[in-house]
Amino acid sequence: MKKLAKRNGNGHNELDFGKAWDYAPAPEATDHVKIAPRYELFIGGKWQKPLSKKYFDTISPSTEQKLAEVAEADAADVDAAVAAARRGYEKYWSKLPGAERAKYIFRIARAIQEKARELAVVESMDGGKPIKESRDVDVPLAAAHFFYHAGWADKLDYAFHGRRARPLGVAAQIIPWNFPLLMAAWKIAPALACGNTVVLKPAETTPLTALLLAHIVQEAELPPGVVNIVTGAGATGAALAGHADVNKIAFTGSTEIGKRIQRAIAGTNKKITLELGGKAANIIFADAPIDQAVEGIIKGIYFNQGHVCCAGSRLLVEESVHDVVVRKLRDRMATLRLGDPLDKNTDVGAINSKMQLQKIKELVKAGEDEGGDRFSAPCAIPQKGYWFAPTFFTGVAQSSRIAREEVFGPVLSILTFRTPDEAIEKANNTMYGLSAGIWTDKGAKIFWLAQKLKAGVIWGNTYNKFDPSAPFGGYKESGFGREGGRQGLSAYVELE
Amino acid sequence: MTLQVPSHSKKHFGAPSHFNPASPPVDQIAIEERVAALAKRSIKKASKVSGLRLTVAMMDLTTLEGKDTPGKVRQMCQKALLPLDRDPTIGPAAAVCVYPNLVPVAKKALAGSKVKVASVATAFPSGQSPLPIKLDDVRRAVELGADEIDMVIDRGAMLSGDYRKVFDEIAATKEACGAAHLKVILETGELGSLDTVRKASEIGIAAGGDFIKTSTGKIVPAATPQVTLVMLEAIRDHYHATGHKVGMKPAGGIRTAKQALHYLVIVKETLGDAWLTPDLFRFGASTLLNDVLMQLEKERTGFYQANEDFSKD
Numbered sequence: 001m002k003k004l005a006k007r008n009g010n011g012h013n014e015l016d017f018g019k020a021w022d023y024a025p026a027p028e029a030t031d032h033v034k035i036a037p038r039y040e041l042f043i044g045g046k047w048q049k050p051l052s053k054k055y056f057d058t059i060s061p062s063t064e065q066k067l068a069e070v071a072e073a074d075a076a077d078v079d080a081a082v083a084a085a086r087r088g089y090e091k092y093w094s095k096l097p098g099a100e101r102a103k104y105i106f107r108i109a110r111a112i113q114e115k116a117r118e119l120a121v122v123e124s125m126d127g128g129k130p131i132k133e134s135r136d137v138d139v140p141l142a143a144a145h146f147f148y149h150a151g152w153a154d155k156l157d158y159a160f161h162g163r164r165a166r167p168l169g170v171a172a173q174i175i176p177w178n179f180p181l182l183m184a185a186w187k188i189a190p191a192l193a194c195g196n197t198v199v200l201k202p203a204e205t206t207p208l209t210a211l212l213l214a215h216i217v218q219e220a221e222l223p224p225g226v227v228n229i230v231t232g233a234g235a236t237g238a239a240l241a242g243h244a245d246v247n248k249i250a251f252t253g254s255t256e257i258g259k260r261i262q263r264a265i266a267g268t269n270k271k272i273t274l275e276l277g278g279k280a281a282n283i284i285f286a287d288a289p290i291d292q293a294v295e296g297i298i299k300g301i302y303f304n305q306g307h308v309c310c311a312g313s314r315l316l317v318e319e320s321v322h323d324v325v326v327r328k329l330r331d332r333m334a335t336l337r338l339g340d341p342l343d344k345n346t347d348v349g350a351i352n353s354k355m356q357l358q359k360i361k362e363l364v365k366a367g368e369d370e371g372g373d374r375f376s377a378p379c380a381i382p383q384k385g386y387w388f389a390p391t392f393f394t395g396v397a398q399s400s401r402i403a404r405e406e407v408f409g410p411v412l413s414i415l416t417f418r419t420p421d422e423a424i425e426k427a428n429n430t431m432y433g434l435s436a437g438i439w440t441d442k443g444a445k446i447f448w449l450a451q452k453l454k455a456g457v458i459w460g461n462t463y464n465k466f467d468p469s470a471p472f473g474g475y476k477e478s479g480f481g482r483e484g485g486r487q488g489l490s491a492y493v494e495l496e
Numbered sequence: 497m498t499l500q501v502p503s504h505s506k507k508h509f510g511a512p513s514h515f516n517p518a519s520p521p522v523d524q525i526a527i528e529e530r531v532a533a534l535a536k537r538s539i540k541k542a543s544k545v546s547g548l549r550l551t552v553a554m555m556d557l558t559t560l561e562g563k564d565t566p567g568k569v570r571q572m573c574q575k576a577l578l579p580l581d582r583d584p585t586i587g588p589a590a591a592v593c594v595y596p597n598l599v600p601v602a603k604k605a606l607a608g609s610k611v612k613v614a615s616v617a618t619a620f621p622s623g624q625s626p627l628p629i630k631l632d633d634v635r636r637a638v639e640l641g642a643d644e645i646d647m648v649i650d651r652g653a654m655l656s657g658d659y660r661k662v663f664d665e666i667a668a669t670k671e672a673c674g675a676a677h678l679k680v681i682l683e684t685g686e687l688g689s690l691d692t693v694r695k696a697s698e699i700g701i702a703a704g705g706d707f708i709k710t711s712t713g714k715i716v717p718a719a720t721p722q723v724t725l726v727m728l729e730a731i732r733d734h735y736h737a738t739g740h741k742v743g744m745k746p747a748g749g750i751r752t753a754k755q756a757l758h759y760l761v762i763v764k765e766t767l768g769d770a771w772l773t774p775d776l777f778r779f780g781a782s783t784l785l786n787d788v789l790m791q792l793e794k795e796r797t798g799f800y801q802a803n804e805d806f807s808k809d
Binding site: 013015016017018019020021022023024026132136287288289290291292295296327334335344345441461462 | 520521525527529537539541543544547729735739760764769
């Protein structure tokens with residue numbers, strides 16, 4: 001005889017993801033981590049006090065506790081850093097053969113591997129991301145980017161089919177707070193491999209791993225001025241991007257700031273690459289492996305609390321499987337563990353900053369006001385720190401703010417489509433064009449669709465997979481230029 | 497003109513039916529990623545102890561060898577009743593699993609306890625005998641006192657597309673079981689792909705299996721976390737559709753406490769609390785128990801104890 005379980009109001013047989021058998025706390029140890037009380041600016045191979053005489057606090061978003069204070073570079077400090085980079089370029093780096101540059105870059109890569117545990121812990125403390133992500137994604141990929149680009153340093157003559165690649169000079173690099181160490185690696189590794197020197201500005205909420213990277217650069221005995229790291233907020237970034245003596249600007253961040261930088265350098269001969277926002281479509285067809293596609297939705301939007309420019313934040317699901325996908329997604333979200341980023345079982349960490357949390361809340365409210373049906377994972381929210389439960393909206397229209405604007409948080413908008421053509425139309429109906437995902441059991445459909453999607457990165461039956469050999473970058477307001485792969489090198493060279 | 501499909505037609509390419517379900521595709525790479533992610537759960541201290549105690553209670557202690565004797569089975573039954581002599585709060589195991597001839601021995605040794613006697617039947621392990629012989633095998637095992645029957649599906653029929661034969665044999669076996677619980681062994685190590693594992697799971701469930709089970713233990717690979725996840729997903733979809741809970745038994749190849757905890761994590765995060773019970777989840781194993789006991793003793797005392805401190809029955 002069949003036992004019939006209780007049904008809820010929707011007619012679903014509910015699963016109970018409770019605490020019949022729960023995991024004990026498994027916090028990663030922090031005793032091996034040394035965070036200095038104060039960090040200066042890393043200019044010309046030395047730690048220098050800021051001319052501004054100003055410092056700002058960097059806090060842990062999961063505890064709101066101060067971790068360290070960090071120098072705030074003003075225009076004069078930026079000037080000193082650019083001058084150091086120029087000296088480093090002219091005196092040392094431009095004179096070294098590629099094979100010699102490679103040795104230094106390999107050293108950095110190995111040091112990142114050796115210090116992987118410390119870097120991962122600091123990344124999670126300063127930025128709020130779960131330790132399993134910083135340990136298994138951010139830090140190994142950062143090392144991989146240095147290894148990969150070290151390999152190119154003496155092979156640039158073979159990268160561009162008979163043309164000679166010359167370095168540009170000094171690169172100004174401004175990176176965001178979502179993947180602090182990894183973005184530093186994406187920026188620094190190709191620049192150095194191609195023979196440029198750099199001034200890097202990490203985000204003001206997450207400067208610590210870039211500063212640990214400065215220590216690694218020091219220990220690797222790079223010539224002075226080849227890598228300079230200046231900390232600060234928007235004004236520091238503006239001073240760096242607008243500096244007359246930089247040859248190249250590489251910026252990853254919001255579309256708004258990207259546009260501002262582009263306006264500021266109009267009429268100059270500076271080269272620029274911008275990697276900006278996104279509102280990616282993650283497209284699920286009825287013939288997809290549904291349970292695995294649900295994993296892909298989770299990975300696409302809740303990875304790193306949704307602080308991912310290529311996040312799959314717009315779910316386009318074929319209408320015939322909408323209900324089953326939503327039900328499975330709700331079940332899966334009940335197993336997400338939100339909390340202490342340093343706990344090895346944490347799936348969703350803290351929102352990076354108070355400001356970002358406010359922005360997420362504002363957009364979620366807009367989603368509610370516009371009539372979207374909200375579901376948030378049933379997880380307990382810690383008292384201290386900045387948190388937002390993984391959330392999705394159903395009944396979202398293309399015109400809704402949460403379907404058009406980048407939330408940059410763990411918030412998914414679910415829309416439906418009826419035919420492949422409608423899926424393409426809706427996927428491309430955005431000002432962004434960074435990434436997309438396609439889920440179907442039919443290989444030919446993936447390739448057919450990929451040709452029609454206006455997105456720089458397209459994943460088939462997977463999501464948020466990165467590799468240093470795969471170029472990454474966007475269309476439309478997601479920016480231009482590519483990072484990674486042979487294509488990424490061209491952003492850091494002049495071809496003869 | 498209407499196309500007549502002869503009722504004796506072997507292959508069924510037509511509309512989905514109970515014996516040829518329209519199973520969703522399974523993505524092997526994504527399944528592997530998911531089980532690897534679940535292997536990263538850190539199970540420490542109190543959760544390790546309670547997980548391992550649960551593992552003991554979910555165990556079908558198994559011996560399936562030509563050289564099995566009443567003496568061997570009696571000793572295994574004793575181990576099932578009291579896995580660790582110095583701690584009677586551990587155990588008992590859920591069941592012992594033996595060949596039909598040894599069912600009476602086990603039944604007697606376990607009399608008065610709640611430990612069940614499971615018997616393999618249906619021309620185990622190959623299943624390559626005529627159906628009447630297989631059904632007779634089942635009826636005899638039940639008559640001899642088996643509480644649970646572990647049958648094998650006809651993998652030849654499964655792989656040749658004769659899903660109706662697979663379905664009908666399971667349904668007939670279920671009928672032959674009477675009140676005994678039926679576990680349907682898919683022998684996933686012979687099915688070749690996760691898509692086939694999924695389809696076989698659905699057929700096993702639709703034909704009346706109380707449990708679906710991965711393996712006989714006679715084929716390598718036996719149970720893997722990958723096939724277990726796929727089977728749990730089939731159980732989940734069936735539950736959502738009908739409210740009926742089917743049990744799951746990975747068997748064979750699970751030798752360490754660490755592996756067992758990985759399986760428990762997969763169950764917890766796929767089907768939730770309701771399945772974290774011996775009524776709906778079992779481990780088929782012969783050597784797992786002592787490693788679990790060793791880990792439990794290590795948690796209790798802080799030290800690993802010698803192999804010889806654990807009885808080998």
